[in-house]
Structures are given as structure tokens and as C-alpha cells.
Amino acid sequence: MSEPFEPKITAFVCTYCTYAGADLAGTSRLKYAPNVRIIRLPCTGRISPMFILKALQKGADGILISGCHPGDCHFTHGNYHARRRWMVFRALLAFTGIPEERIKYSWISAAEGLKFADLINSITEDIRKLGPFDQYHKLIEETQAPASL
Amino acid sequence: MSIEQLYRTRAKELLSSGEVKMVIGYGAGSNKERRRPLFITSAEECDKLVLDSACISNLSGYLLTEGLLSDEKRVAVFLRPEGVRALNVLAAEAQLDTAQIVIIGFDSPKGELKALEGSSVEEFTALITALKEITPETAGEEQLAKIEKMSPEERFLFWQEEFSKCIKCYACRQACPMCYCRRCIVDSNQPQWVNTSSHTLGNFEWNIVRAFHLSGRCVECGNCDRACPVNIPLRLINRKMAEEVLNSFNHFAGTSKTQEPVLASFKKDDSETFIL
Numbered sequence A: 001m002s003e004p005f006e007p008k009i010t011a012f013v014c015t016y017c018t019y020a021g022a023d024l025a026g027t028s029r030l031k032y033a034p035n036v037r038i039i040r041l042p043c044t045g046r047i048s049p050m051f052i053l054k055a056l057q058k059g060a061d062g063i064l065i066s067g068c069h070p071g072d073c074h075f076t077h078g079n080y081h082a083r084r085r086w087m088v089f090r091a092l093l094a095f096t097g098i099p100e101e102r103i104k105y106s107w108i109s110a111a112e113g114l115k116f117a118d119l120i121n122s123i124t125e126d127i128r129k130l131g132p133f134d135q136y137h138k139l140i141e142e143t144q145a146p147a148s149l
Numbered sequence B: 001m002s003i004e005q006l007y008r009t010r011a012k013e014l015l016s017s018g019e020v021k022m023v024i025g026y027g028a029g030s031n032k033e034r035r036r037p038l039f040i041t042s043a044e045e046c047d048k049l050v051l052d053s054a055c056i057s058n059l060s061g062y063l064l065t066e067g068l069l070s071d072e073k074r075v076a077v078f079l080r081p082e083g084v085r086a087l088n089v090l091a092a093e094a095q096l097d098t099a100q101i102v103i104i105g106f107d108s109p110k111g112e113l114k115a116l117e118g119s120s121v122e123e124f125t126a127l128i129t130a131l132k133e134i135t136p137e138t139a140g141e142e143q144l145a146k147i148e149k150m151s152p153e154e155r156f157l158f159w160q161e162e163f164s165k166c167i168k169c170y171a172c173r174q175a176c177p178m179c180y181c182r183r184c185i186v187d188s189n190q191p192q193w194v195n196t197s198s199h200t201l202g203n204f205e206w207n208i209v210r211a212f213h214l215s216g217r218c219v220e221c222g223n224c225d226r227a228c229p230v231n232i233p234l235r236l237i238n239r240k241m242a243e244e245v246l247n248s249f250n251h252f253a254g255t256s257k258t259q260e261p262v263l264a265s266f267k268k269d270d271s272e273t274f275i276l
């Protein structure tokens, strides 16, 4: 029997809000799905769309991008800049056929440990239902095959 | 007098009076249908200038040739409305000073050549603002609607098929007036964001990155689309992204030389329906 599918989820989070929120979830002993790999960045403004592509390139099935609520950014407006970029990038990905359901965005503050745990659980379940991102994984496999001459 | 004649005379006057040091226009190409860019520095050469509806490429990119504008002398350039928009974008991004550019404007709606009044970008503002209201016909609206109706899987397959043809020649980048970065993200390898091989994955990434970097900046001149040797319908992505920034942020690239770049600015009440 093949092993059940465990989705790989990459989360890009800002250190001041969502990472602190994740930390709170941990110190509060909240249990959440172990499928997420968290990458901490100084600000949502630092989360380049390239990161999303890189995560997909490395085989992620789902991606979460999260930062401070509007108005709460440590650098005052990094998250406003990020929001515009996501808006545009999201439309572009959708247009090229990368399903919107695989890439989620959220605002999670340092006080929202529970929201973080719940979100990770629900995203993991959603991606589990969607299954592995086969279409993209096939492209990755193709890059590893020896070149046909 | 034909518009071609009129503009040849104009170019001669500009050069012989010393008002400009160079005229960038079109000359005869390798066959009847093709025109190639012509860089003229003396009045005698002006008779080589060709102007007709086959002059389609956007010449504004040549203005960024290294050192061309650094002596603060002026340069005249043949431009269609998209070209003037491109000038505005370049000026808004501090790549050139529009005071150094003399526009020789023309257009050919439905194949009929016409001259456009004005020689500075400001004189084209009304024309460009009017363009904002109409969707260009050339962009393949039908095909776009078809793609939008597809399921994500079908869309992925469609683009997979298109992008698998890409040979990573970067002609699209070289032809684009907005792709002026000294160091393109695909040339950087610390870190290597985009796979350099032209396998489908690398091509997918490259085309997505380019489209993203052109979002809100692309003026839909079609240079990239025509340059692509394997005919990837880049115009469809450009159109889609132009629509997106127009609908989401009411942004039409190149309306003025002081326009804020759409992805380097924000409004506190930008839409965020998708954020959990």
C-alpha cells in the first residue's frame, strides 16, 4: 500500500506578527498539523513573489503567506505594498493555471496564536483534499530526467 | 504632401537647426513588409526615412541606449501612442527626462496612416486618457475569454504547451522598452531564482516573472510578441495583466510622466477580499 498523501506546505511569515503568533501557538501548547515549514522574514514587504515560485519549484503543494494586519506593520506600510503585489501576482498565477486554492494569504497578529493554529489545520486539510500538485511536480520531474538528444 | 514627406522635412529641419542631435525613425527593412529602425544624424540622410502602416515597432527603448541622452542634447523619435505611453513610464521611473525628447507622432488605426499633433508628452495626455476607455482590438479578446473560461488544469496545460516552446532567447526582454534593468533577475545566480535551462519549468518561471515585472508598466506595444521566434502569445498575458491593474487599481500605464508606479505605491483601502 502506498503511503497516505501528506501535503507539503511552505509558510512565509513576517517576524513581528505572524511569526510571533506562531510562537504563541507553540507556547500555548496548541496542536497544529506538522505539514507546514515556516520561513521567517523581516516583513511581508520582504516576501518576494519569487519565494512563491521557489517553493513550488522545490515541490510545495500549498503555500501560506502571512503578516501583520493593515495598520500594524512594524515598518508602517510594508504590508500595504505587499498586498498590492499579491493582488497582481495572484491574478497572474490564476491566469497561468496555478490554482488559487493552493496559495493562501492571511493577516495574523502576535496575539492570534489560535488563529494561526486553526488556519494551518484548515489549509492542511484543504490541500490534502486537493491532493499533490501533480501538474507542477511533473514539470519538476522533467527537469531531472537526462536530456533527450 | 504625404505624411512621410512631411515628416522627412520635419526631421531635416530638426537636424539642420541643431534642435536635435539624432532622429530615430524607420527605414526600409529586409523585405516589403518589414521596416527597421534608422538612426539619423545628418539632414542629408533624412530621405531614407520610411513611414507607413508597417512601421509598427515601438522605438522608445532605443532612447535608453547607454550614453545617448547623457550629453543633455535632444533626440527626436517616431512614436505611436503606445510609444508615448512608454516614454511616460520611463520618465516616471526616472530613466529619462522627457524634455530631451522630441516626439514625431503617428498612428495607423485600421491601416490608415495619420499624423499626430504635438512634440512633447504633455500634448498627448488627452489622447492617452481616451485610450484608457477602449480595449485594443489587436489583443485577441476572444482567445482571452476562452482561456478565462477554462478550468485551472486546462489553463495550466494551455500555458504548459505554449511555454514548452520557449527557447529562452530573451528576445522578448531585449525588445521591450521597459526591460532596461542592467541585471535581469534571470541573469542573477546568487541566488538562482529562475531555472536557466529552457525546460518547461524554467520557461514557466521565466514567463511568469517577466509578466509580473511588466504588470502595470506594459503599454501593449507588442514588441515582445512580435520578437518571440516561437510565437508564444505574450500579448494575452500582457492584456490580462493590463486589465487586472486597471480593474483593481484604476491604473493605466503611461498616462503621465509623474504617474506613480502601481507596484511601488498603495492605498490603504486597496481591495483585500482574498486575505484570510
Ligand code: SF4
Residues within 6 Å of the ligand: B058, B175, B176, B177, B178, B179, B214, B217, B218, B219, B220, B221, B222, B223, B224, B225, B238
Ligand atoms: S511587455 Fe511587450 S507589449 Fe509590453 S511594453 Fe514590453 S514589449 Fe511592449
Ligand code: SF4
Residues within 6 Å of the ligand: B165, B166, B167, B168, B169, B170, B171, B172, B173, B207, B227, B228, B229, B230, B231, B232
Ligand atoms: S522571445 Fe519567446 S522564446 Fe524567446 S525568451 Fe521570450 S518567450 Fe521565450
